[in-house]
Amino acid sequence: MSLRPLTTIGFDADDTLWQNEQFYRLTERHFTALLADYAEGDHVSERLLEAEKRNLGHYGFGIKGFTLSMIETAIEITEGHVPAKTISRILDVGRELLAHPVETLPHVRETLEALTGNYLLVMITKGDLFDQERKLAQSGLGDLFDAVEIVSDKTAVTYRRIFSKVGDGPERAMMVGNSLKSDVVPAIAAGSYGVFVPHELTWVIEHVEEPREAPRFRKIDHLGELRGLIDNLR
The missing domain is CATH 1.10.150.240 (Putative phosphatase; domain 2)
Known part of the structure; x- marks a missing residue:
């Protein structure tokens, strides 16, 4: 019996789960x-x-x-x-x-609710500890995650560590986010799937070219398309 290829899904927070x-x-x-x-x-x-x-x-x-x-x-x-x-x-x-209000993006809650229980869900975000904790609490999404990791930066080493600790290793994990530089490219380098969800506003420092030739690179228009993408991996 073959193992399911995907067991753990990481989500960026700012401009992936909520506006920032x-x-x-x-x-x-x-x-x-x-x-x-x-x-x-x-x-x-x-x-x-x-x-x-x-x-x-x-x-x-x-x-x-x-x-x-x-x-x-x-x-x-x-x-x-x-x-x-x-x-x-x-x-x-x-x-x-x-003190700005937390405004979750479209399709976030229903997507997380559909995935929780079937996959290990982990929020992986960088930024101010208190601010990220505040936004997660106000979003009402905290109970949908199995783990929350607030890190100083996102690198391949970061993803290997987190996906090995929380899940079954980076090869059976996926990272979803709006930043190619922080969420997608280093996750793919770690051996995971990297799913790019573009946001109309992304900090210029986070801009890099799409790794279109990478076998584990995926791109969707919004989080509502994530479940279909995952189903196609099986």
């Missing part, structure tokens, strides 16, 4: 407006992105690092003359970002 990037974009618009007297909005956004890239190794992913990058950018653009009132407002918009 749209709130960052709104916060960035507020930030560029605060610095409108010093630079054009596009220039502020470019400098902010540069600061975010520089700071990933120091602060990791998430809202706190984003807020610190906004403050750093404001200091740089104003050549150290940013008013304390502006710094205070930047901190305010950062806290507002931490």
Whole structure:
């Protein structure tokens, strides 16, 4: 009797299970407006992105690092003359970002409910620990997962470790997410299936080419198509 090829399914959280990037974009618009007297909005956004890239190794992913990058950018653009009132407002918009409502994406709940019990489901996400825990609690999806892993980054090593601990190893696992760079490519490198679910807003840092030649690469338009994809693997 042959073993079922798939036993464990990992899901990204931000912009796969619920909306996230749209709130960052709104916060960035507020930030560029605060610095409108010093630079054009596009220039502020470019400098902010540069600061975010520089700071990933120091602060990791998430809202706190984003807020610190906004403050750093404001200091740089104003050549150290940013008013304390502006710094205070930047901190305010950062806290507002931490309090945004959780808006689950279409087909999420029914897909998870159909899969739970038949597969081991694990949420694998990176970002601020408290923020990700808050969003999971407010989403009402927590009881549908067998495990939750909040990690500093997503690499092939990360997926091998998690899928070996939670399931039957990466070869019998699948990772589903909206980021090719974080969710799909490293999962495939670990030996798992990588399922790309595009989102209309994805952080530019997460953009890479689709690994179309990889045998375990799959792409669907939305999570409602996931069950059919899984059935075709049997």
